[in-house]
Amino acid sequence: MQTQRFTRLLAAAVMAGSFAIGSIAPAFADQTLLNVSYDPTRELYKDFNAAFAAKWQKDSGETVTIQASHGGSGAQARSVIDGLDADVVTLALEGDIDAIAKATGKIPADWKTKFPNNSTPYTSTIVFLVRKGNPKGIKDWGDLVKDDVQVITPNPKTSGGARWNFLAAWAWAKQANGGDEAKAQDYVGKLLQHVPVLDTGARGATTTFVQRGLGDVLLAWENEAYLSLEELGPDQFEIVTPSFSIRADPPIAIVDGNVDKKGTRKVAEAYLNYLYSDEGQKIAAKHYYRPIKPEAADPADIARFPKLTLATIDDFGGWKSAQPKFFGDGGVFDQIYKPAQ
Amino acid sequence: MKAHSPTRWRFKRPSVIPGFGMALGLTLTWLTLLILIPLSGLAVRSSALGWEKFWSIALDQRTLNALRISFGTAFIAAIVNAVFGIILAWVLVRYRFPGKRVIDAMVDLPFALPTAVAGIALATLYAPNGWIGQFLTPLGIKIAFTPAGIVVALIFVGLPFVVRTVQPIMEEIDKEVEEAAATLGANRFQTIFRVLLPGLAPAVLTGFALAFARGVGEYGSVIFIAGNLPFKSEIAPLLIVIKLEEYNYAAATAIAAIMLILSFTMLLVINLIQSWSRRRYGYGA
Numbered sequence: 012m013q014t015q016r017f018t019r020l021l022a023a024a025v026m027a028g029s030f031a032i033g034s035i036a037p038a039f040a041d042q043t044l045l046n047v048s049y050d051p052t053r054e055l056y057k058d059f060n061a062a063f064a065a066k067w068q069k070d071s072g073e074t075v076t077i078q079a080s081h082g083g084s085g086a087q088a089r090s091v092i093d094g095l096d097a098d099v100v101t102l103a104l105e106g107d108i109d110a111i112a113k114a115t116g117k118i119p120a121d122w123k124t125k126f127p128n129n130s131t132p133y134t135s136t137i138v139f140l141v142r143k144g145n146p147k148g149i150k151d152w153g154d155l156v157k158d159d160v161q162v163i164t165p166n167p168k169t170s171g172g173a174r175w176n177f178l179a180a181w182a183w184a185k186q187a188n189g190g191d192e193a194k195a196q197d198y199v200g201k202l203l204q205h206v207p208v209l210d211t212g213a214r215g216a217t218t219t220f221v222q223r224g225l226g227d228v229l230l231a232w233e234n235e236a237y238l239s240l241e242e243l244g245p246d247q248f249e250i251v252t253p254s255f256s257i258r259a260d261p262p263i264a265i266v267d268g269n270v271d272k273k274g275t276r277k278v279a280e281a282y283l284n285y286l287y288s289d290e291g292q293k294i295a296a297k298h299y300y301r302p303i304k305p306e307a308a309d310p311a312d313i314a315r316f317p318k319l320t321l322a323t324i325d326d327f328g329g330w331k332s333a334q335p336k337f338f339g340d341g342g343v344f345d346q347i348y349k350p351a352q
Numbered sequence: 353m354k355a356h357s358p359t360r361w362r363f364k365r366p367s368v369i370p371g372f373g374m375a376l377g378l379t380l381t382w383l384t385l386l387i388l389i390p391l392s393g394l395a396v397r398s399s400a401l402g403w404e405k406f407w408s409i410a411l412d413q414r415t416l417n418a419l420r421i422s423f424g425t426a427f428i429a430a431i432v433n434a435v436f437g438i439i440l441a442w443v444l445v446r447y448r449f450p451g452k453r454v455i456d457a458m459v460d461l462p463f464a465l466p467t468a469v470a471g472i473a474l475a476t477l478y479a480p481n482g483w484i485g486q487f488l489t490p491l492g493i494k495i496a497f498t499p500a501g502i503v504v505a506l507i508f509v510g511l512p513f514v515v516r517t518v519q520p521i522m523e524e525i526d527k528e529v530e531e532a533a534a535t536l537g538a539n540r541f542q543t544i545f546r547v548l549l550p551g552l553a554p555a556v557l558t559g560f561a562l563a564f565a566r567g568v569g570e571y572g573s574v575i576f577i578a579g580n581l582p583f584k585s586e587i588a589p590l591l592i593v594i595k596l597e598e599y600n601y602a603a604a605t606a607i608a609a610i611m612l613i614l615s616f617t618m619l620l621v622i623n624l625i626q627s628w629s630r631r632r633y634g635y636g637a
Contacts, residue, residue: 085597110599166580168594208497209580211593223479225497340598345414348582 117268426567437514
């Protein structure tokens with residue numbers, strides 16, 4: 012259909028754009044890999060790509076150029092569906108990779124079994140970023156619904172991170188109320204009334220909180236929170252780790268359909284496997300992702316992660332049931348969203 | 353704008369000027385490729401829903417709110433742009449002053465700037481701690497992250513439309529017309545409202561329609577300043593993006609189709625008013 016061809020053209024243009032920005036490698040490389048990722052992984056993959064390219068050069072003598080495309084996880088998945096030639100995807104949510112698998116068949120349905128730990132090389136969690144001195148005295152989830160507290164979180168309809176935020180809040184409330192779903196829904200509904208702005212992505216929400224000075228607490232990926240702290244100086248913000256949160260699993264997959272066409276399967280597999288190597292794990296920890304092999308990382312990096320109780324997506328029956336139930340059309344989010352008047 | 357066959361509906365008589373057949377053929381092909389096919393793709397996709405589903409999406413409270421916000425803010429912004437666009441054009445056409453060229457060039461900047469950049473800049477300015485926002489907040493005026501912020505963004509992106517459509521028409525108005533009005537005893541007020549504005553009306557309407565249409569479809573500049581709260585400051589284009597995020601292509605195209613129908617109807621009405629006023633008052637009619 013014409014429209015589809017048009018979207019493909021558009022995707023090509025977008026891709027060309029991200030090539031221009033994403034690559035810093037020599038002009039004539041032997042191999043080219045395109046990693047389509049989500050927003051807060053920019054810094055991680057900048058480091059990791061350089062490390063992998065060096066290793067690949069040493070091991071095989073080939074030069075590999077890795078191009079990185081970053082954006083909202085769902086939007087990135089859609090670009091791949093529309094024809095963006097990604098070799099590998101490293102997205103924020105399982106559901107986004109499932110969507111590619113379902114829509115294009117370029118990823119096998121059992122992609123989760125292809126790499127260790129359900130194809131998740133590093134995890135993260137959801138923490139609070141508050142203003143220096145924590146003026147509102149925010150310690151845990153319950154404090155977020157106090158009268159004068161404003162909470163910044165992106166829109167779960169458009170942001171993968173926001174879905175983790177939502178589920179973390181839900182998991183806490185459910186656990187705090189002895190497993191009562193109705194009370195959890197009540198809490199999250201109240202929480203949403205304390206949200207003055209719903210940005211479309213995690214980076215936008217960070218900007219709203221940090222640059223525009225809006226809100227008292229930002230719900231953020233742990234790595235994003237540490238990065239904000241690092242970038243903006245620890246004299247303005249501090250991180251509050253709640254007693255209970257959710258383990259956020261950003262998965263990875265090879266886009267079989269594309270690597271077979273481009274003949275890049277070997278290097279793509281090596282690339283993703285390298286995430287699981289000691290070096291890869293070390294780089295992940297350095298960028299505040301929790302490595303699945305903490306023993307491989309720098310102990311000083313690991314020491315930065317506070318211990319807390321973590322729910323997992325399995326407590327929600329996996330993304331396959333959580334996604335439609337909470338964030339689908341007419342789902343829980345749609346039902347409880349009553350804007351503060 | 354000229355070359356209208358006098359008010360009757362009929363095809364043109366063969367003309368001494370050659371090339372009508374080829375030009376029309378090219379026009380139709382070009383329009384079909386660029387506009388009709390993509391838009392019919394929209395219709396086809398949304399028709400996959402069936403009427404019942406289509407209506408339930410169309411009449412959903414959230415969709416209605418988003419449409420109301422999109423069209424409402426675009427309308428207000430277009431009106432503001434119409435008023436200030438006329439004044440701007442007037443100053444640029446009628447007076448000579450240092451820096452005029454610079455101001456003239458500045459008018460076009462919103463065309464050239466990526467709208468997302470405009471949105472981020474405006475949000476930074478009008479946020480509670482922004483350069484402008486910090487003075488408004490103590491007065492209890494909130495611009496950023498409210499519908500007022502959307503209006504500000506749409507005024508910004510729509511500004512050049514009115515100025516650029518009104519300017520050439522204004523240049524055509526002879527000074528003698530105003531002088532004649534003055535000699536016949538009209539005061540300044542009468543000269544503006546009874547002599548100048550009626551003649552400019554078609555151009556102003558065109559500019560208004562363009563600014564309005566741009567505002568309805570605007571996405572980049574708005575989402576940064578709107579706050580994006582459902583029912584409150586969520587614009588219809590964002591709702592379309594949300595549906596796409598849910599991989600709900602049919603619903604997204606349905607909302608798009610509704611916007612298309614609404615926009616087309618409004619533009620058609622504006623065009624009719626415009627051609628009526630051109631016949632009634634217009635210059636170059």
